[in-house]
Amino acid sequence: MQFTSVFASVMALAGMAAAAGDALVKVERSHGGAxxxxxxxxxxxxxxxxxxxxxxxxxxxxxxxxGATNHVDMNTITCTPYQSDDAxxxxxxxxxxxxxxxxxTNTVVVGSILCETTS
Numbered sequence: 001m002q003f004t005s006v007f008a009s010v011m012a013l014a015g016m017a018a019a020a021g022d023a024l025v026k027v028e029r030s031h032g033g034a035x036x037x038x039x040x041x042x043x044x045x046x047x048x049x050x051x052x053x054x055x056x057x058x059x060x061x062x063x064x065x066x067g068a069t070n071h072v073d074m075n076t077i078t079c080t081p082y083q084s085d086d087a088x089x090x091x092x093x094x095x096x097x098x099x100x101x102x103x104x105t106n107t108v109v110v111g112s113i114l115c116e117t118t119s
Contacts, residue, residue: 020047021070023077023115029107030061042066045079045115050087052112059107063092064100065115072117079115087114 023045031037038061045051047068063081068074074097081092081101092110095101103110 021068021072021117022046023065023074023079024067024069025079025113025115026064026066027056027060028062028064029059030105031059031107044069045113047072047077047115047117050085050112050114052085057110057113060110061104061107062100062102063095063110063113065095065097068117073119076117076119077115078118079113081110082112082114083110085111087112 024042025045026040026042028038028040031039041056043051043054043056060081063079065074065077065079068077078094078096079101080087080094081103082088083090092103093099093101
């Protein structure tokens with residue numbers, strides 16, 4: 001009986017974590033100066049977790065919030081890019097669904113991104 005209630009609690013917490021959702025972030029790279037040879041990719045950033053290690057973060061010009069998963073309203077999400085890989089210290093301007101974070105006319109390395117929601 002006790003195992004059943006503990007198991008149910010663990011499963012409920014796992015379900016809540018899975019339901020938290022993700023931010024869909026477009027990473028834009030401008031090679032060779034402002035607006036030249038622009039390429040982009042979209043990465044999936046878990047909400048409330050430090051995101052790091054994706055090769056797309058090795059060359060970044062601008063970051064855009066372009067969507068969200070699990071029925072999270074993307075208008076409630078704000079993301080902050082950091083130079084460090086632990087989301088502390090020096091960082092770029094936060095970005096949301098209305099305002100991108102323009103980091104450089106060329107490219108810079110982003111160590112981590114932290115996206116959070118107010119919902």
